[in-house]
Amino acid sequence: MYEFLIIGGGIAGLAAGQALAPLGRVLVLEAEAAIGHHASGRSAALFEESYGKPAVIALNRASRPDHATAGHLSARGFLLVAVEGEDAAFEADLQAMSIAEMSVADARTRVPILSDGVTRAAFEPDAMDLDTDAMLQAGARAVRAGGGAVLTGMRVDAIARAPGGWQVWAGGETHEARTLVNAAGPWADAVARMAGATPLGLTPLRRSMARLKAPGGHDVRGWPMLMGAGESWYAKPDAGAWIVSPAEEDPSEPLDAFADDMVLAEGLARYQEAVTEEVTRPIATWAGLRTFTPDRLLAIGPSELDGFWWSVGQGGYGFQTAPAAARLLADRIAGRGSELGAETVAALDPRRFLRMTA
Structure with a gap:
């Protein structure tokens, strides 16, 4: 036994x-x-210490030394951006995540494909890859x-x-x-x-992803994770390519999840507002279930x-x-x-x- x-x-x-x-x-x-x-x-x-409710943040902080000792962390950074009409969501994110606002010009030095539609930006240098x-x-x-x-x-x-x-x-x-x-x-x-x-009343929520070619042929390996205000989408380097998610939370039955093409298209359209490079046909798509308590x-x-x-x-x-x-x-x-x-x-x-x- x-x-x-x-x-x-x-x-x-x-x-x-x-x-x-x-x-x-x-x-x-x-x-x-x-x-x-x-x-x-x-x-x-991604390891983002300030991501989540207070009890989650307490777990993040207590976990960080373990991640560091094991060598599971590497530098990434996290860039939050907003387009016109997203100021309220952007301000809420600033407060919730305790990150510092920066000029859009400075943000563009980190991610050069940011479009003229981006009106505000904030950067957290301490976010890490896991x-x-x-x-x-x-x-x-x-x-x-x-x-x-x-x-x-x-x-x-x-x-x-x-x-x-x-x-x-x-x-x-x-x-x-x-x-x-x-x-x-x-x-x-x-x-x-x-x-x-x-x-417990657990709810699995689907989240879809698309892997794209590196936008504009850029070397994206050193770029930070990029997120739209209110977590309306996010993008991140991945093995020399670029992954984009609509960050949806659609309830699902427990199953081997797959991406919803319409949801993915809507999320890519939101992402497109913030960047200059045209979205290309995905190399691959997938989805996962993030399971939450009430x-x-x-x-x-x-x-x-x-x-x-x-x-x-x-x-x-x-x-x-x-x-x-x-x-x-x-x-x-x-x-x-x-x-x-x-x-x-x-x-x-x-x-x-x-x-x-x-």
Whole structure:
């Protein structure tokens, strides 16, 4: 019997496995043929410390030293721009993200394709790229080094209580563990129902992406991430190319998401207003599901069932919060104090939703 069985092989599950491995053997079950197949494999991969609500920012700050020590951060920068009529959204972004306004002329030195339609700009030099693949692989290595396993192609069919813990049927096999961790992303509420736990009301939201050729033949590798006011779109260098997202949040069923062509076209049109180079036919398109709780904060902690724990609701913050979120889970399971303040721990406790519906 394993000490911990984690359902979900994205960053939430693998980071949890890494944090729990010192406490006992860990088994991670991933439904797909490879780890990080869904949201974790389709992330914009940016660390922006001030992105999110206060409890998320607390996780970001607590995670930063881990990212730096592991060598998972590299310089990128973040440039916010607005066109005419977007001043209110731009001002709200300035306040929410605590970034400094700069002249459009200075912004154009960083991204030379900004159009005359851009009226305002702000820059955050401290935003960083995250090596998401390295983070996933580090989690998997830590699990295996602790005597555990990461198994792919293991879609969960049923869950039941067992003497001293839980039984999980997946991939035609039965797996047993004392403690069950639900890190199943968009499928997490369904996993909870199998185990007899109360679902949290998770909502998967689709976000589409398009990879374009580097605009105008520019070398974009040193350009910052670029975002429209109110997160109406964003763009970012990616392996010598340029990815653009309409930044939509359209509700979806849990599934292997794909881009909506109309939504993508509308987002590319918004992006086009801010740049001089004409949008070309995408090299590739894709989408991912960002899964949120009703209050858009992560749910890290116990359920109402003994031995059933949650690590879900990462939304758009999964990679940047992963080290601290996983450590919080391990601390709570082990009955240890957390580096995070009591207010943050309470804000992330999954049982807050039970209180809301009681």
